[in-house]
Amino acid sequence: MRQPVDRTPVWMMRQAGRYLPEYRATRARAGDFLSLCKNTPLACEVTLQPLERYPLDAAILFSDILTIPDALGLGLYFETGEGPKFRRTIRSAADVDALPTLTADTDLDYVMRAVSTIRQELNGRVPLIGFSGSPWTLATYMVEGGSSRDFREAKRLMYSEPAVMHRLLDHLARSVTDYLNSQIRAGAQAVQIFDTWGGVLSTWAYDEFSLRYMKKIVNGLIREYGGRRVPVILFTKNGGQWLESIADSGADAVGLDWTTDIGNARARVGDRVALQGNMDPAMLFAPPARIRQEVADILRRYGSGPGHIFNLGHGITPDVDPAHAGAFIEAVVELSPEYHR
Amino acid sequence: MRQPVDRTPVWMMRQAGRYLPEYRATRARAGDFLSLCKNTPLACEVTLQPLERYPLDAAILFSDILTIPDALGLGLYFETGEGPKFRRTIRSAADVDALPTLTADTDLDYVMRAVSTIRQELNGRVPLIGFSGSPWTLATYMVEGGSSRDFREAKRLMYSEPAVMHRLLDHLARSVTDYLNSQIRAGAQAVQIFDTWGGVLSTWAYDEFSLRYMKKIVNGLIREYGGRRVPVILFTKNGGQWLESIADSGADAVGLDWTTDIGNARARVGDRVALQGNMDPAMLFAPPARIRQEVADILRRYGSGPGHIFNLGHGITPDVDPAHAGAFIEAVVELSPEYHR
Numbered sequence: 001m002r003q004p005v006d007r008t009p010v011w012m013m014r015q016a017g018r019y020l021p022e023y024r025a026t027r028a029r030a031g032d033f034l035s036l037c038k039n040t041p042l043a044c045e046v047t048l049q050p051l052e053r054y055p056l057d058a059a060i061l062f063s064d065i066l067t068i069p070d071a072l073g074l075g076l077y078f079e080t081g082e083g084p085k086f087r088r089t090i091r092s093a094a095d096v097d098a099l100p101t102l103t104a105d106t107d108l109d110y111v112m113r114a115v116s117t118i119r120q121e122l123n124g125r126v127p128l129i130g131f132s133g134s135p136w137t138l139a140t141y142m143v144e145g146g147s148s149r150d151f152r153e154a155k156r157l158m159y160s161e162p163a164v165m166h167r168l169l170d171h172l173a174r175s176v177t178d179y180l181n182s183q184i185r186a187g188a189q190a191v192q193i194f195d196t197w198g199g200v201l202s203t204w205a206y207d208e209f210s211l212r213y214m215k216k217i218v219n220g221l222i223r224e225y226g227g228r229r230v231p232v233i234l235f236t237k238n239g240g241q242w243l244e245s246i247a248d249s250g251a252d253a254v255g256l257d258w259t260t261d262i263g264n265a266r267a268r269v270g271d272r273v274a275l276q277g278n279m280d281p282a283m284l285f286a287p288p289a290r291i292r293q294e295v296a297d298i299l300r301r302y303g304s305g306p307g308h309i310f311n312l313g314h315g316i317t318p319d320v321d322p323a324h325a326g327a328f329i330e331a332v333v334e335l336s337p338e339y340h341r
Numbered sequence: 342m343r344q345p346v347d348r349t350p351v352w353m354m355r356q357a358g359r360y361l362p363e364y365r366a367t368r369a370r371a372g373d374f375l376s377l378c379k380n381t382p383l384a385c386e387v388t389l390q391p392l393e394r395y396p397l398d399a400a401i402l403f404s405d406i407l408t409i410p411d412a413l414g415l416g417l418y419f420e421t422g423e424g425p426k427f428r429r430t431i432r433s434a435a436d437v438d439a440l441p442t443l444t445a446d447t448d449l450d451y452v453m454r455a456v457s458t459i460r461q462e463l464n465g466r467v468p469l470i471g472f473s474g475s476p477w478t479l480a481t482y483m484v485e486g487g488s489s490r491d492f493r494e495a496k497r498l499m500y501s502e503p504a505v506m507h508r509l510l511d512h513l514a515r516s517v518t519d520y521l522n523s524q525i526r527a528g529a530q531a532v533q534i535f536d537t538w539g540g541v542l543s544t545w546a547y548d549e550f551s552l553r554y555m556k557k558i559v560n561g562l563i564r565e566y567g568g569r570r571v572p573v574i575l576f577t578k579n580g581g582q583w584l585e586s587i588a589d590s591g592a593d594a595v596g597l598d599w600t601t602d603i604g605n606a607r608a609r610v611g612d613r614v615a616l617q618g619n620m621d622p623a624m625l626f627a628p629p630a631r632i633r634q635e636v637a638d639i640l641r642r643y644g645s646g647p648g649h650i651f652n653l654g655h656g657i658t659p660d661v662d663p664a665h666a667g668a669f670i671e672a673v674v675e676l677s678p679e680y681h682r
Contacts, residue, residue, distance in 0.1 A: 150658060152623050159627035159635075199579075202621055202654075203602040204638075238540075241581045241601060260582060261544040280543055282493050286500035294500075297545075313543075317491060 008336035014315030065133035119187030130188030134195035199238020258313030263301035288327035349677035355656030406474035460528030471529030475536035540579020599654030604642035629668035
């Protein structure tokens, strides 16, 4: 990353997703979402679908951020319109101590099979990005038993019994490190850590309960594989206030949500890290001409030179028109070369 | 505000609320939430309840942030566990143009009756704070028809037809100005503008679609009444990235949610404004000793001198133990005097 390029690279979080009719068709064949994640040929198929439509610069592994807690025995399931849920929750020291040690190669072998199959199918066309949820983000789901509005159970544990929360996060940091290293050995050429819920913490709690464990992971990752650098991207939604410390984490790139001005972000982090982002996914509901104008504005704010990966500031939403996603990517392809002369 | 005091003043957003058993009893007598808002003696009763329990430094008008759209004919109602909803939505230029002009004194006379009754009952004990939702926040509910996760309809309108959104926001800014001025004339001694959803915008869109209209309101408010200054507090949840521009709005105080370090915030805004905040409301689920430690940490981060109003970083949640709220307030009362010598 931060290498000279002819144009700004572009990919989209959740690019293999429900907004694509071909994805919905494949998912219907698989049954539910989890069956699709666990079906190697079909997970490979949906990972490649957006690359057939758009000139994207990376494939992103089709999987879920909650595979680790599922493999740890919590029983992940999805209820329509309700988001992910777990059959078991983690709320005490005894619950944490009873968690098994993850061996990703065997416990999440379906993910590794998908990674190696996708790499073979890609055949060098574009790199493959693997990913995991962050320890704090995984912990919120494990403690709450699903999504939450106010994270009261996760915060109750964190504030009341910080040592127990730290033990859980430490267990998860080791699990995520093993999981991402397995993905790298299976063929992932870059990895991203998704901290969807770090932004619900206060500044000190973010440092202590989220960033600290992401740093541990970054330090434990295979950073060179097959003779090439394996870049690590760290994304904390609503982490714009903490960019300096995120940029000091050891990651190669920092993901920005749309609330942060990318020109201001670049000024704050300098050339320590690349920046990934950051168009509001809701912009894809606007007409293509408006989308193009927003792409132009973000390119202008970032300015000239390398170090920008164009992306949305969060995952693409299900009812976006695929033609609008196309207009977004086309605008990056057409408008960015002037910033790389 | 920013006057020398013996200790840091303290109040809580939503301090008249469901966490208090006496509130639940009064509400049961009123029927539903909206009936309670519209019942002058009972709205007065619940406003005063937290003052009977705790040494709070202000009464906060018991009302809802969505009274204005309701008065504009949208038909506010509440479904259990679902949050607020509107029977009609605003999605087009025609919808905006059909909105009536608000005359708060008559259209929201029940609010003004509550304000004057509470002032009489308070009899100078502590000041009364009135409030309103911000134009952007009101607009999101009016366009979406209720709460939202991704604000797609509000953003679709904002991005696709910005002129229509601006007309709606302008209408709302005039309505909020009239509403808050009526509250001031009825007896409110300070007013707060709640921008619950400004933080879902990108930096430029926050300036253009939220902050700009809050500035218009601040400029249109009665700032001296009955020979005294009427302070204005401006609170944008997740607005920590934009503190400098919020502090330049003309408001007397800026509300901080818990994600921002209050010491850092003070360094950024200097003595231009007072700061209100900012303990995580979820801290109230922790044991009282832990709550006390957090209060001590926040006081220490803010440091010595005037300009801090202690508060939660957002509204108190329904299932907090009232004894924990008491421990919070007691800690502020006991620990803050050393910062005011």
